Amino acid sequence: MFSRTLNQTHQLSKSLGTFVAGEVKGVPSKKSLVARTMSSQATYEFETLKVTSPEEYVKHVELNRPKKLNAMNTAFWNDMIDCFRKLAVDPECRVVILSGAGRMFTAGMDYKDNEALRTALSDKEVSRKAVALNQSLLHMQTSYTVLETCNKPVIAAIHNACIGGGIDMASATDIRYCTSDAWFQIKEIDIGLAADLGTLQRFPKIIGNDSLCRELVYTARKFTPEEAKHMGFISRIFPDKDAMMAASIELAKTIASKSPVAVQGSKVNLVYSRDHTVQEGLDYMVTWNSAMLQSEDTAKAVMGMMAKETPIFSKL
Numbered sequence: 001m002f003s004r005t006l007n008q009t010h011q012l013s014k015s016l017g018t019f020v021a022g023e024v025k026g027v028p029s030k031k032s033l034v035a036r037t038m039s040s041q042a043t044y045e046f047e048t049l050k051v052t053s054p055e056e057y058v059k060h061v062e063l064n065r066p067k068k069l070n071a072m073n074t075a076f077w078n079d080m081i082d083c084f085r086k087l088a089v090d091p092e093c094r095v096v097i098l099s100g101a102g103r104m105f106t107a108g109m110d111y112k113d114n115e116a117l118r119t120a121l122s123d124k125e126v127s128r129k130a131v132a133l134n135q136s137l138l139h140m141q142t143s144y145t146v147l148e149t150c151n152k153p154v155i156a157a158i159h160n161a162c163i164g165g166g167i168d169m170a171s172a173t174d175i176r177y178c179t180s181d182a183w184f185q186i187k188e189i190d191i192g193l194a195a196d197l198g199t200l201q202r203f204p205k206i207i208g209n210d211s212l213c214r215e216l217v218y219t220a221r222k223f224t225p226e227e228a229k230h231m232g233f234i235s236r237i238f239p240d241k242d243a244m245m246a247a248s249i250e251l252a253k254t255i256a257s258k259s260p261v262a263v264q265g266s267k268v269n270l271v272y273s274r275d276h277t278v279q280e281g282l283d284y285m286v287t288w289n290s291a292m293l294q295s296e297d298t299a300k301a302v303m304g305m306m307a308k309e310t311p312i313f314s315k316l
């Protein structure tokens, strides 16, 4: 497979031209890149989220209601959908870091400010309540599913509390880091409901331990960073938030330096394969790469490797 790729690369390199100073001819000119950058600059202004760009191609989305411990309120559900749908199509974004401002990552669903739920449950006939609740819950689920349908990898950087909706949300991200003072709680049982925003669907597949998952869901007991790491929910623990954010940015920079075609294709196929049989996943992969193996990124990556130079990939 590798030698076939090299042969194809050789053919491609002929048509693409010679490898010049770490770049390949055929890359859009500086002028056209500037034009594209100007036209693709998205605005990210939200009531409950703060969006910054700590590095090229890296976006940092901060849950930004620190006084309310980033509890998820009416505006939050809309903001998440708007924000991640923009990030999904923004060529300036290749990877996202998701963290919380202030004392804690998140205290979960806002008990006081959730307009759609309040209206849905207000005085009306029972089937009308059910329809309204159905719509609200679907909307809330979408607020986390956008983390998955956005093809750019999302790194959750979790400090202190990650409660209820926080677990739903983190379970829809790609990579999770946390601080040593983090604590986790699938809290919904304690407020008389079955978790309904993705924890029961995604969390068990992440940790791969059905017995432990049920224990945590049925008891709502808090679990520690060490336990979270041992079960595979968290990949790294840091002594404090600064160290975690620095490592998250380094990780994001590394991912952003890779071919966006390859990274985003990998995410799409990992998510697809999680939800399908091995054969269905393999079939989908073949279809995907029948298009994507023709990418200039494949030629650039292989040529860069052979020339011991770092390839620079065009915006996607």
Ligand SMILES: CCC/C=C/C=C/C(=O)SCCNC(=O)CCNC(=O)[C@H](O)C(C)(C)COP(=O)(O)OP(=O)(O)OC[C@H]1O[C@@H](n2cnc3c(N)ncnc32)[C@H](O)[C@@H]1OP(=O)(O)O
Pocket: 067, 068, 069, 071, 107, 108, 109, 110, 111, 112, 113, 117, 140, 161, 163, 164, 165, 166, 187, 188, 191, 193, 196, 197
């Ligand atoms: C049904 C629809 C689907 C959605 C499902 C989602 C479910 C869930 O998320 S279940 C989990 C819900 N969250 C909780 O039960 C946590 C509640 N909060 C706490 O237990 C404590 O606040 C906490 C242990 C996190 C921190 O305690 P601490 O003493 O350090 O701070 P507080 O003084 O309690 O809080 C500071 C201010 O934040 C406000 N706040 C905290 N959590 C919430 C919340 N969930 N909703 C709304 N507001 C919250 C708290 O009221 C304080 O504000 P203020 O009084 O204005 O100072």
